Amino acid sequence: MGAFFFSGSHTAKLDEKGRFVLPQEMRFGLVEEGKCEFTIGLGLGGCLAIYKKSVIQKIVEKFQANQHVAKFQKFFTLFFSTLYQTECDKVGRVMLPAALKEAVGIDKEMVIAGVMDKIELWPKHVYDANLRSLLEGTSPGFTLAQMTEEAFALLQEEPKTVGEAVESVMNPAYFPS
Numbered sequence: 001m002g003a004f005f006f007s008g009s010h011t012a013k014l015d016e017k018g019r020f021v022l023p024q025e026m027r028f029g030l031v032e033e034g035k036c037e038f039t040i041g042l043g044l045g046g047c048l049a050i051y052k053k054s055v056i057q058k059i060v061e062k063f064q065a066n067q068h069v070a071k072f073q074k075f076f077t078l079f080f081s082t083l084y085q086t087e088c089d090k091v092g093r094v095m096l097p098a099a100l101k102e103a104v105g106i107d108k109e110m111v112i113a114g115v116m117d118k119i120e121l122w123p124k125h126v127y128d129a130n131l132r133s134l135l136e137g138t139s140p141g142f143t144l145a146q147m148t149e150e151a152f153a154l155l156q157e158e159p160k161t162v163g164e165a166v167e168s169v170m171n172p173a174y175f176p177s
Contacts, residue, residue, distance in 0.1 A: 004029055005114070005116050005117065006026060006029055006114030006115060006116060006117070006118065006119050007114040007115075007116075008023075008025070008113075008114050009111055009112065009113040009114070009127075010023045010026075010111070010112045011109060011110070011111055011112075011124060012109070012110055012111075012112055013108055013109055013110075014096065014101075014106065014107070014108055014109075014110070015093075017095070018095060018096050018097075018098060018101060019089075019093040019094060019095050019096065020093065020094055020096060020110065020112075021091070021092050021093050021094075022050075022088055022092050022093075022094050022112065022119075023092075023112060024092060026112065026114060026119055027088055027092055029052075029114075030050070030052055030088075030119075032052060032053055032054055035087070036087055036088050037053055037085065037086070037087045038050050038051060038052055038053060038056075038085075038086065038087065039051045039053070039056045039083050039084065039085055039086070040083070040084050040086055040094075040096070040097065040100060040121075041079065041082050041083040041084065041100070042078070042079065042082045042100070042103060042104070043118070043120050043121075045130075046104055046105075046122070046123075046126055047104060047113075047120045047121055047122045047126075047127075048096075048100050048103075048104055048106070048120065048121040048122075049118045049119070049120055049121070050094075050118060050119040050120075050121065051117075051118050052117070052118075055117050055118065056083070063076060082099065082100060082103070084097045084100065096121070104121075104122075104123060104126075105123045105126070106121065106122075106123045107123070109123075109124035109125075110122060110123055110124055110127075111123075111124050111127040111128075113127070134147070
């Protein structure tokens, strides 16, 4: 069996206490050492991100080597000061910290999107607008076709040595007829 990854999307509503129900299949993906504990923080592009404990630990380890580099200080302060360790209650509800909810503008409805090693939480109106502009080709700077082409290009294996690079370019299959 291959490595686990998060995928799919679900719509959720916040209750009066600021909680939402995390879909069961996503909860199962967060379980490590028999516990469903995780970290919620700011994500890219105006969303929140839920990270498994093991994923956030890898991020911390990599960032620690650069914690005293001046150009990263503001980012590290914002990133780490907005991380909240949490867990689901017995029925799968997650409390969304007020500071995070306000930071990205989640009020009542949100989209929970599985994205590889994390789960993104989007204000529903923002997610819907982003999806619509991408599908309609009105997204600034990129079309869905361009983004798909560039993303799938990441799957092509890079030559590991200069010799392999020259060999791949000299291969007759490299040049379309």
